[in-house]
Amino acid sequence: MATPLTADRFVAALRAEGVRVIEHRSWRTHNRDHKGAWGPLHGVMIHHTVTRGSAASVQLCYDGHAALPGPLCHGVIDKDGTVHLVGHGRANHAGLGDDDVLRAVVAESALPSPGENNTDGNARFYGFECVNLGDGADPWPAAQLDAIERASAALCRAHGWTAPSVIGHKEWTNSKIDPRGFTMASMRARIAKRLASPPSGSRPAPTPPSPAPAPKPVFEPFPGAQYFVSRPTSALITAMGRRLVAEGCSAYTEGPGPRWTDADRRSYAKWQRKLGYAGPDADGIPGRVSWDALKVPRTTRRDRP
Structure with a gap:
């Protein structure tokens, strides 16, 4: 203490x-x-x-x-x-x-x-x-x-x-x-x-960073609730599902995969409840605030019908 x-x-x-x-x-x-x-x-x-x-x-x-x-x-x-x-x-x-x-x-x-x-x-x-x-x-x-x-x-x-x-x-x-x-x-x-030894003020020098292009956005922006209602197939859905699993909000028996399913919706509803939402606000359809809080990594979406 x-x-x-x-x-x-x-x-x-x-x-x-x-x-x-x-x-x-x-x-x-x-x-x-x-x-x-x-x-x-x-x-x-x-x-x-x-x-x-x-x-x-x-x-x-x-x-x-x-x-x-x-x-x-x-x-x-x-x-x-x-x-x-x-x-x-x-x-x-x-x-x-x-x-x-x-x-x-x-x-x-x-x-x-x-x-x-x-x-x-x-x-x-x-x-x-x-x-x-x-x-x-x-x-x-x-x-x-x-x-x-x-x-x-x-x-x-x-x-x-x-x-x-x-x-x-x-x-x-x-x-x-x-x-x-x-x-x-x-x-x-x-x-x-x-x-076990006295404190040491010396440490390895950092490796100089290699040249890189301008950074891309870190997280996926909210695509809109209607996007999920359309039951899309996209790498974005896989990335979202992996974040839900990482947050302990999985309702998946397999996957997650790229097609939006009822398992994705049930998992997202768990995330909404974890954030304190209830009732119709925890219906499993992403909203902007809960989506931004999930921090879904940037992906190449390549949506498929």
């Missing part, structure tokens, strides 16, 4: 561990403290963003979206290992999780499998969002994994915690899959090894 670090001490701890830090806008006073407590804190939680690109990911995590206001974490860890600070205080990152998991984190013991969502994690954890699509194929560069290790170790060192105080979102609740693409057990082993 610990009192949250001040903004100055937070930055100092990261830099002492060799983390490259960028302070984004008014991050020091950007928080959700008016909605509830932040602290006492017990650990660090790691997430993936389901986005591409540093700028878009940082903007999303700072501002949030219609269904979930920002900040969505305290720091965004991009592919080259830079940590962009976007909030200090309560942030919408952890949500509800299992009180048995929290007790294990406090005790720094082995984690049970999460089975209940009965405890406010936003009040109890620092949160880092890592830029990754979370599809199991998007790579995790060495510099990014190194930054996750260093940032987590920095906060553990500042509070006198050990590596078991660092968990993944999927270890907090059974409704999430992040981070996907590396194991938290391997990350905790790295953090434990780092904490």
